Amino acid sequence: MCYRHKLILSSLLLCSVAFQNTFAETNLTPKDTLKLSLQQIWQQAELQNKSVKISQLKINSSLENLKDAKAERLPEINTGTKYARISNLPIYENGILNTPSYFPVLHNYFQLNTEASVVVYNGQKLKNQVKEEEVENQISSIEKDMTVSDIKFKATAYYLELERNLLFKDLVNANIHEQQKRLDQIRELFKHGVILRSDVLRAELSLSKQKMLLVEIENTIAINNQKLDVLIGLPENTFLNPSEDVKSQVDSIKLYDEYLTDAFSNAYGIRISEKETELKQLALKIVKSGNLPKVTAYAEYGYTYPQIFLYPYAGALYGLGQAGVKISYTLSSLYQNKHKVKSAEIQAEKQHLIHSNEEDALRVQVNEAYVRYNESLKRVKVSEENIHQASETYRIVYNTYFNQLALLTDLLDADTQLLQSKFDLTSAQIRAKLEYYYLMKTIGNL
Numbered sequence: 208m209c210y211r212h213k214l215i216l217s218s219l220l221l222c223s224v225a226f227q228n229t230f231a232e233t234n235l236t237p238k239d240t241l242k243l244s245l246q247q248i249w250q251q252a253e254l255q256n257k258s259v260k261i262s263q264l265k266i267n268s269s270l271e272n273l274k275d276a277k278a279e280r281l282p283e284i285n286t287g288t289k290y291a292r293i294s295n296l297p298i299y300e301n302g303i304l305n306t307p308s309y310f311p312v313l314h315n316y317f318q319l320n321t322e323a324s325v326v327v328y329n330g331q332k333l334k335n336q337v338k339e340e341e342v343e344n345q346i347s348s349i350e351k352d353m354t355v356s357d358i359k360f361k362a363t364a365y366y367l368e369l370e371r372n373l374l375f376k377d378l379v380n381a382n383i384h385e386q387q388k389r390l391d392q393i394r395e396l397f398k399h400g401v402i403l404r405s406d407v408l409r410a411e412l413s414l415s416k417q418k419m420l421l422v423e424i425e426n427t428i429a430i431n432n433q434k435l436d437v438l439i440g441l442p443e444n445t446f447l448n449p450s451e452d453v454k455s456q457v458d459s460i461k462l463y464d465e466y467l468t469d470a471f472s473n474a475y476g477i478r479i480s481e482k483e484t485e486l487k488q489l490a491l492k493i494v495k496s497g498n499l500p501k502v503t504a505y506a507e508y509g510y511t512y513p514q515i516f517l518y519p520y521a522g523a524l525y526g527l528g529q530a531g532v533k534i535s536y537t538l539s540s541l542y543q544n545k546h547k548v549k550s551a552e553i554q555a556e557k558q559h560l561i562h563s564n565e566e567d568a569l570r571v572q573v574n575e576a577y578v579r580y581n582e583s584l585k586r587v588k589v590s591e592e593n594i595h596q597a598s599e600t601y602r603i604v605y606n607t608y609f610n611q612l613a614l615l616t617d618l619l620d621a622d623t624q625l626l627q628s629k630f631d632l633t634s635a636q637i638r639a640k641l642e643y644y645y646l647m648k649t650i651g652n653l
Contacts, residue, residue, distance in 0.1 A: 259351065259355055285322050323505065326502070369449055376428065379421045390411060401611065470572075509526070596628075
């Protein structure tokens with residue numbers, strides 16, 4: 208045996224040992240195995256994903272802010288008490304430079320009072336502030352729905368990627384089995400002196416490459432599985448076995464205009480933009496209310512000792528109550544609020560342009576998602592035709608090789624093309640699924 212052949216055999220032996228060691232390390236034995244459908248993955252993600260939980264806390268916070276804004280419309284009630292020591296009362300009958308006479312006073316002073324007030328009118332400022340918090344709460348709810356949709360799509364991508372690699376694993380295992388059988392046949396031909404040893408070495412090298420490819424796929428499966436576990440809140444050692452049928456595709460039975468209509472009604476970005484526009488209008492109304500008068504109804508009652516409110520004074524406890532209406536107007540608002548109103552008007556106009564820009568962007572996104580989805584369906588059909596052609600090519604080259612009418616390199620190329628065409632079909636089916644769910648996410652239906 209020549210030196211070159213010895214070197215090749217040594218390399219193959221080392222590769223085989225490395226493969227066995229690597230496979231032993233990556234052939235994980237998960238603690239739990241769950242066979243879940245995509246719907247079940249979505250349900251788990253919606254319940255356990257941390258980003259969704261954060262969005263829910265934001266909703267709870269905005270709800271408390273709404274309750275606080277509504278509480279501002281309730282009467283304001285205050286109570287207080289006061290005690291003081293009163294000094295003697297000097298009376299300067301002959302001027303401040305002369306000795307005064309002193310008026311006798313009671314030195315202990317005590318007061319206890321309670322008052323309540325409620326704003327009757329202030330340019331509907333409180334009413335608009337309540338509406339503002341209601342809109343903020345609605346935005347938080349839409350943002351949560353958008354977060355759920357994003358997590359669902361991300362989980363879908365991980366789920367389909369996991370399923371794609373599991374299908375790749377099955378294809379590579381089948382190919383390894385086929386190559387092993389073919390290698391046995393080639394070795395028999397070599398024993399009978401029909402072919403050269405180089406053919407045996409090439410076949411062994413091709414088989415070793417496929418085994419290494421299997422290791423890579425196993426590693427990718429483990430990585431994708433962990434990503435999906437973390438995303439949907441499962442223990443990291445839980446192995447997920449997808450049950451989605453990638454061969455079943457949902458045809459795009461709607462036209463682009465129908466998808467676009469759905470998007471303008473349901474897309475999360477558009478709905479948030481609409482609410483943001485409403486917020487700017489409310490902010491403008493709140494600023495304008497600063498130029499209007501404020502009307503407050505009030506009532507108060509209190510006890511005071513001694514009675515020095517009305518003459519004649521008396522060294523006794525007395526009670527006094529009053530109720531009425533206060534009207535106030537801030538004259539400085541005529542010039543101090545002017546620029547605030549102008550700024551709020553500019554912000555409202557800016558938000559209208561932002562909303563219009565959001566609509567334009569949505570049209571582009573829906574169109575792209577629609578075109579890519581239909582393109583993916585066509586790719587599936589082309590991949591199915593390619594498999595038929597690659598299978599026929601492999602069958603012809605296989606027969607001609609073992610009849611000594613073709614080279615081994617031709618057979619290995621045909622085998623690689625057949626496996627690649629199967630990979631392409633699986634990838635096309637997975638991509639078609641993913642493009643469909645992206646379209647649903649874009650129009651707000653995921």
